[in-house]
Amino acid sequence: MIFGRRLSITVPFHSGETVLSFLSRLATANFAPSAQQFCVHMGICRAKLIQDDEEEVAKLLALAGLSQLPEGHVRVTRDDQFRYFNGETVPKYNFHRYRFRYCPHCVADDRRNNPGPLAARAFGRSIWQLLYIKNCPDHDVALVDAPSSVLDGTYEIVQMIEAATKEPFFPYATPATFTGFERYIRDRVSRQQRSPIWLDRFPSTWRPPTAFSSAQPFNMARCISVTASLNRRWRAQKRASTSLSAVKCHSSSC
Numbered sequence: 001m002i003f004g005r006r007l008s009i010t011v012p013f014h015s016g017e018t019v020l021s022f023l024s025r026l027a028t029a030n031f032a033p034s035a036q037q038f039c040v041h042m043g044i045c046r047a048k049l050i051q052d053d054e055e056e057v058a059k060l061l062a063l064a065g066l067s068q069l070p071e072g073h074v075r076v077t078r079d080d081q082f083r084y085f086n087g088e089t090v091p092k093y094n095f096h097r098y099r100f101r102y103c104p105h106c107v108a109d110d111r112r113n114n115p116g117p118l119a120a121r122a123f124g125r126s127i128w129q130l131l132y133i134k135n136c137p138d139h140d141v142a143l144v145d146a147p148s149s150v151l152d153g154t155y156e157i158v159q160m161i162e163a164a165t166k167e168p169f170f171p172y173a174t175p176a177t178f179t180g181f182e183r184y185i186r187d188r189v190s191r192q193q194r195s196p197i198w199l200d201r202f203p204s205t206w207r208p209p210t211a212f213s214s215a216q217p218f219n220m221a222r223c224i225s226v227t228a229s230l231n232r233r234w235r236a237q238k239r240a241s242t243s244l245s246a247v248k249c250h251s252s253s254c
């Protein structure tokens with residue numbers, strides 16, 4: 001379906017950006033006081049955008065003169081229990097949505113390098129919404145959880161970035177390594193090229209062995225949750241001891 005109107009002021013849709021981030025930046029660039037009001041004026045249903053409705057997303061893209069989503073885009077759909085990142089199942093409690101989460105260095109780079117009005121340059125990444133991802137893959141720092149505010153749950157990404165990055169919080173980020181597990185999750189949801197590992201082979205209805213004891217049919221979401229838990233335990237053990245034998249000893253006692 002082709003939609004006609006193209007705004008004279010547009011912003012680029014970045015790879016890895018969420019639809020709601022793009023909406024918020026496009027609204028800001030066109031002097032709209034909020035993404036919500038922008039949608040009302042443009043005849044776009046924001047609730048449908050939140051649901052990743054294809055026709056509504058196409059209307060939004062057309063406003064920026066775009067005919068398709070950018071390469072590397074992560075489609076996020078949902079139901080009552082799960083979110084689906086490019087079809088990969090994620091329990092909704094592992095989906096960070098209401099409060100903004102970000103990398104201060106990414107925001108600074110966006111503001112420094114991207115085109116357009118300053119307020120509309122920084123954008124929200126899909127992977128920042130995944131609680132499995134704790135660190136930035138580009139800057140090796142820990143992601144920052146913005147303080148609770150009235151903007152929580154509003155999807156007003158530009159305002160959320162603006163509020164979250166005000167001094168004195170903005171310049172500080174804790175050095176942290178983007179782990180192999182995080183890379184695996186990032187690559188899996190963004191469908192990037194990578195080497196297959198054992199986790200890839202789990203079918204969605206596989207019933208787990210005793211190590212994953214559960215009476216429920218197994219799915220990838222549970223597998224990822226369990227693996228994330230093991231990954232956290234391993235890192236905690238690694239911090240607690242520099243000795244591999246000590247780690248093994250502790251593990252065997254669990």
Ligand SMILES: [Zn+2]
Nearest residue numbers: 103106136139
């Ligand atoms: Zn970063």
